[in-house]
Amino acid sequence: xxxxxxxxxxxxxxxxxxxxxxxxxxxxxxxxxxxxxxxxxxxxxxxxxxxxxxxxxxxxxxxxxxxxxxxxxxxxxxxxxxxxxxxxxxxxxxxxxxxxxxxxxxxxxxxxxxxxxxxxxxxxxxxxxxxxxxxxxxxxxxxxxxxxxxxxxxxxxxxxxxxxxxxxxxxxxxxxxxxxxxxxxxxxxxxxxxxxxxxxxxxxxxxxxxxxxxxxxxxxxxxxxxxxxxxxxxxxxxxxxxxxxxxxxxxxxxxxxxxxxxxxxxxxxxxxxxxxxxxxxxxxxxx
Amino acid sequence: xxxxxxxxxxxxxxxxxxxxxxxxxxxxxxxxxxxxxxxxxxxxxxxxxxxxxxxxxxxxxxxxxxxxxxxxxxxxxxxxxxxxxxxxxxxxxxxxxxxxxxxxxxxxxxxxxxxxxxxxxxxxxxxxxxxxxxxxxxxxxxxxxxxxxxxxxxxxxxxxxxxxxxxxxxxxxxxxxxxxxxxxxxxxxxxxxxxxxxxxxxxxxxxxxxxxxxxxxxxxxxxxxxxxxxxxxxxxxxxxxxxxxxxxxxxxxxxxxxxxxxxxxxxxxxxxxxxxxxxxxxxxxxxxxxxxxxxxxxxxxxxxxxxxxxxxxxxxxxxxxxxxxxxxxxxxxxxxxxxxxxxxxxxxxxxxxxxxxxxxxxxxxxxxxxxxxxxxxxxxxxxxxxxxxxxxxxxxxxxxxxxxxxxxxxxxxxxxxxxxxxxxxxxxxxxxxxxxxxxxxxxxxxxxxxxxxxxxxxxxxxxxxxxxxxxxxxxxxxxxxxxxxxxxxxxxxx
Numbered sequence: 219x220x221x222x223x224x225x226x227x228x229x230x231x232x233x234x235x236x237x238x239x240x241x242x243x244x245x246x247x248x249x250x251x252x253x254x255x256x257x258x259x260x261x262x263x264x265x266x267x268x269x270x271x272x273x274x275x276x277x278x279x280x281x282x283x284x285x286x287x288x289x290x291x292x293x294x295x296x297x298x299x300x301x302x303x304x305x306x307x308x309x310x311x312x313x314x315x316x317x318x319x320x321x322x323x324x325x326x327x328x329x330x331x332x333x334x335x336x337x338x339x340x341x342x343x344x345x346x347x348x349x350x351x352x353x354x355x356x357x358x359x360x361x362x363x364x365x366x367x368x369x370x371x372x373x374x375x376x377x378x379x380x381x382x383x384x385x386x387x388x389x390x391x392x393x394x395x396x397x398x399x400x401x402x403x404x405x406x407x408x409x410x411x412x413x414x415x416x417x418x419x420x421x422x423x424x425x426x427x428x429x430x431x432x433x434x435x436x437x438x439x440x441x442x443x444x445x446x447x448x449x450x451x452x453x454x455x456x457x458x459x460x461x462x463x464x465x466x467x468x469x470x471x472x473x474x475x476x477x478x479x480x481x482x483x484x485x486x487x488x489x490x491x492x493x494x495x496x497x498x499x500x501x502x503x504x505x
Numbered sequence: 506x507x508x509x510x511x512x513x514x515x516x517x518x519x520x521x522x523x524x525x526x527x528x529x530x531x532x533x534x535x536x537x538x539x540x541x542x543x544x545x546x547x548x549x550x551x552x553x554x555x556x557x558x559x560x561x562x563x564x565x566x567x568x569x570x571x572x573x574x575x576x577x578x579x580x581x582x583x584x585x586x587x588x589x590x591x592x593x594x595x596x597x598x599x600x601x602x603x604x605x606x607x608x609x610x611x612x613x614x615x616x617x618x619x620x621x622x623x624x625x626x627x628x629x630x631x632x633x634x635x636x637x638x639x640x641x642x643x644x645x646x647x648x649x650x651x652x653x654x655x656x657x658x659x660x661x662x663x664x665x666x667x668x669x670x671x672x673x674x675x676x677x678x679x680x681x682x683x684x685x686x687x688x689x690x691x692x693x694x695x696x697x698x699x700x701x702x703x704x705x706x707x708x709x710x711x712x713x714x715x716x717x718x719x720x721x722x723x724x725x726x727x728x729x730x731x732x733x734x735x736x737x738x739x740x741x742x743x744x745x746x747x748x749x750x751x752x753x754x755x756x757x758x759x760x761x762x763x764x765x766x767x768x769x770x771x772x773x774x775x776x777x778x779x780x781x782x783x784x785x786x787x788x789x790x791x792x793x794x795x796x797x798x799x800x801x802x803x804x805x806x807x808x809x810x811x812x813x814x815x816x817x818x819x820x821x822x823x824x825x826x827x828x829x830x831x832x833x834x835x836x837x838x839x840x841x842x843x844x845x846x847x848x849x850x851x852x853x854x855x856x857x858x859x860x861x862x863x864x865x866x867x868x869x870x871x872x873x874x875x876x877x878x879x880x881x882x883x884x885x886x887x888x889x890x891x892x893x894x895x896x897x898x899x900x901x902x903x904x905x906x907x908x909x910x911x912x913x914x915x916x917x918x919x920x921x922x923x924x925x926x927x928x929x930x931x932x933x934x935x936x937x938x939x940x941x942x943x944x945x946x947x948x949x950x951x952x953x954x955x956x957x958x959x960x961x962x963x964x965x966x967x968x969x970x971x972x973x974x975x976x977x978x979x980x981x982x983x984x985x986x987x988x989x990x991x992x993x994x995x996x997x998x999x
Contacts, residue, residue, distance in 0.1 A: 461768035
């Protein structure tokens, strides 16, 4: 047996394509499933959140402007990266939350879910578009476009699969997002950020924050440059705060509480459509 | 065209040579009761509140009728009736039979179309040409379109089972009174819901006439309940625990209050809110067509249109010529009696709305803005506003940022397409936008750049039941019309 001391990873926030500590330098400790210290995570501040929203806004037009084909390839690349680090995630999940068998299942499913949404990017617009037979001499069609910047609040169940199931449809549809990871499983979110970072996902498309929901959710839901909020955190009080704050700039809000993300059916193009706007264009037909 | 050419050009004298003889549509033909009660559970009932409001003809300030004001108890009665109808006849009825009731409403409306058009113009102030040729035909088309959906909903959502939500509470504005009622009632019923709807306090009459028609059509009692009233009645609907879904069309201000009020509940909602649409004219646009489009964009329905093209953005090279021609065209617009078939611009819907519009203009005069109004005569009585241009404005001016909801157009110029898109999107709203150019590729690029739910390219203010309508950003949530307008009234299960 070697006496080598292994090297521990410092977990950081992921904002605008860069890993950084919280500007507040606050942290919190998370425990593994045996209640032993697992990691010190950054406790993101309101300022970190604002920086993340700014990064997401800056990245949005370019991301939405990419071809659907390109976005699909990038999501597929995420799946490739996750597959390559499958063992690491199994180990981390097993230590943090679940049995080895369940960890294997969860990682495999997360990889497959990314592949699933990678394949949707150039198909959902065709399914949800329409050419509308108006009763006048006009050509009229409706297409989906991304809502914009989406705040994503991760569930505590499904440390990895929950995160992937929320982020993938949001970005597949051309939105950018600011993710508030699970308070219990922030370390998994930090590692997933590394996958995103190495998968050709442009900086700012996914911004990953660790911290306390109570610190961040009120500000995220009240921020005037966030177009939508998605929460799967299953927290009644925070749900009401989000719903109430949404009125400040007519945010779209969706709650996926109580969803079992390990189920095969917990994926569908309707998750993409929750963060799409329908644009209808008219043009006269004539000479 | 140079400035000199414009100023030396001889103006047309519309007032002398182009006068039209009056061609009024007679109101004798229609019957308006002195007093209307609430339509609940299939019959007209006196309000528990005991209160009545007056509805006024805005073109001559005469009282048209007394209309019940529904209080808390009345709304509760209506919701209870809607729930009973939902649990009973309506949800048990075969979808195709449900559809046939909607077809029947469409047909009955066709039979009585002119009557509805006249009452709409009297109560709302809009020109008879618009109520007769646009509002009422669109109402009919809306019922006809959605009637056909009733037994075909599963085709709209392959792989899913669509189910109605229950009781829909609906609140509508005064600018297209019956059309908005149709936009709300038709999809709700087609999807299998029952309805409690509140028309606007200044324009309740056509909805009450629709209540008569729905009664005549033999719809099961309680499927459609029409409760008239003002803001407080709307609040009672929003807060009623028996409402499963809310659909609101109106101002962004009120839409936000509704969104806040339903926080903490499971009520679903759709909101069609305000707008401040940019109508962008490029220098390669067909100018005459663009002028017509601008006029239709802002002066249609006295500018009481949420998607009105209220901000003209014109490329510098064509600005002088376009504004000159626009002013000439404005001189030919006839403002006056809504029942006259020659009228282009009718009465402002209410004294309150007129004051609001005039407030914007007064502020402009105090500032450095250049206000141009056509020189037409106005009737002595009633609420009127001449078609108005406001030049010399900047992006931060209130007239550029806020919804005026009147025949008032602000004008800004731009140099590059990118600048036009930036100006267009510099607004919390995102309901509609216009693009005028002869170049197809530019239409698609600019149309994609504008963050709004409806883009009119080389046209403006067109509507159709098959065409989804609704806003981005603070202009609302959800769509009405078309296949996309169905989901807000349904839930899907696998």
